[in-house]
Ligand SMILES: Cc1cc2nc3c(=O)[nH]c(=O)nc-3n(C[C@H](O)[C@H](O)[C@H](O)COP(=O)(O)OP(=O)(O)OC[C@H]3O[C@@H](n4cnc5c(N)ncnc54)[C@H](O)[C@@H]3O)c2cc1C
């Protein structure tokens with residue numbers, strides 16, 4: 043499907059290749075990253091925008107099917123470069139908004155969202171948990187053909203590619219044991235489970251090749267999963283799906299951020315900024331275009347194309363709808379009776395399901411124990427009820443984050459603690475997915491509208507259960523201050539905005555992720571999920587991407603039974619949630635009011 047390049051195209055190609063080899067504007071203390079060591083041509087069969095769970099699956103399968111593929115990823119590569127670790131300067135490589143760093147924070151008025159920027163997307167900083175959405179999650183707004191049974195073979199395939207397994211008993215951190223004990227004390231033992239995680243538990247710290255021939259090391263339990271694993275013990279997407287895509291000829295360019303898509307006679311023209319090359323604007327064209335920039339960014343890109351650039355004017359009026367924060371809720375317990383040791387990882391190893399109707403609202407959520415790098419201990423103590431929130435606010439007001447770091451007297455980054463009595467709790471559940479991603483009509487600024495009152499019953503149940511666990515552990519509960527003070531939820535699991543549906547009146551794409559009115563234009567990522575999964579969603583995002591790219595490849599190639607080569611190797615995987623039992627009438631009410 044490749045064609046010969048014209049002389050002009052070769053010149054432009056040379057320029058992009060040179061640019062992509064150029065050294066990125068460095069942030070101090072962090073290794074510089076080149077955009078790509080490969081050339082980017084001007085034309086491909088398929089271009090994939092973004093390299094998270096949707097984009098990596100798409101790139102891998104399209105390349106395996108013999109299409110020429112380009113991946114344009116806005117962030118840096120971390121497979122060959124270390125993750126940021128400068129604890130004395132919060133601006134050094136940490137933030138996307140400052141120096142194209144790893145974390146992209148969206149501080150919208152009604153929702154705070156955290157996402158990743160980098161090759162491998164959210165897998166770089168996620169907590170590795172893979173959980174299948176329970177059957178009931180598909181009842182709300184999913185197009186025809188979607189249910190758990192239909193997705194199970196694709197979940198199995200993702201499980202094979204990412205080598206998921208429950209944390210072995212011998213590797214369970216103390217925090218997992220304490221959470222299980224607390225669950226038992228609270229009468230919730232039957233809802234306790236050990237989720238599958240994409241972690242390499244082989245010989246700690248020892249280098250070996252994974253099944254795709256990529257070098258990894260075994261998990262050392264360092265607890266740094268959510269700031270990037272420098273051991274590559276997390277089975278992140280750059281080490282499997284993207285490595286296969288690359289081996290099948292896909293060109294992968296990092297620090298290339300797409301800002302416009304335009305339909306042309308031969309497919310789509312994709313315009314991007316080359317952050318490694320003085321923000322030079324370039325374009326490539328492809329017959330097929332897969333947008334996989336994540337729920338917020340894919341929606342924003344399409345909104346800009348429809349409402350500002352005027353290139354995709356026929357997009358559905360439903361664009362931006364059904365945004366969900368996946369019911370995320372964050373809480374802490376300080377001064378626990380026994381040391382919780384939250385910095386001995388991996389970040390998440392256990393879960394407890396809550397499933398009951400409270401005041402007429404059907405609540406379903408999962409409570410997971412969390413963790414954080416030991417260097418964050420001191421700054422998190424600012425949330426300790428014994429310290430008082432005002433002191434924390436004082437630090438920040440005095441001189442923003444950097445001064446707050448200094449004011450702590452260098453305690454951030456201190457690594458001499460041997461025990462830590464701070465527990466962290468992460469919850470996610472089935473919110474109503476009734477938010478909206480918008481561009482301000484005048485300023486074109488991104489905003490996320492989120493209605494708290496209809497979802498309050500869920501957040502309140504999550505707060506009460508956190509209080510019960512904190513009390514059972516002998517600690518004092520502390521709730522995410524943004525929620526406590528302003529009722530602004532925070533999420534790391536944004537979903538929706540480009541929902542799949544059976545018609546353009548109801549959604550942005552069809553049931554296979556192809557955009558209504560735009561043949562050959564696809565969205566494959568968390569934005570097409572019509573409702574909250576209620577569990578960690580990456581597994582479902584990847585499984586839906588596997589399903590949809592298979593449909594697309596069968597159509598492109600005319601091979602009706604095309605399957606991913608690894609489908610033959612994937613075995614049915616036991617979903618730990620399946621062993622959870624829910625009593626008739628629901629799980630116990632909380633003790634806390
Ligand atoms: C701290 C943290 C912990 C988490 N833990 C878990 C967990 O344990 N389990 C779980 O299931 N989920 C977890 N998540 C959520 C999970 O990471 C996301 O749900 C998932 O990554 C979303 O996949 P996606 O394909 O939709 O998009 P992403 O993975 O976000 O990928 C989108 C990619 O597109 C790139 N991009 C964006 N805009 C552009 C553009 N204009 N041009 C080019 N590239 C672009 C981004 O840089 C990114 O690499 C966690 C998230 C965070 C932040």
Ligand code: SF4
Pocket residue numbers: 241260261262263264265266267268270271272273274275276387388389
């Ligand atoms: S705990 Fe997380 S960051 Fe540390 S080695 Fe294991 S997987 Fe990597």
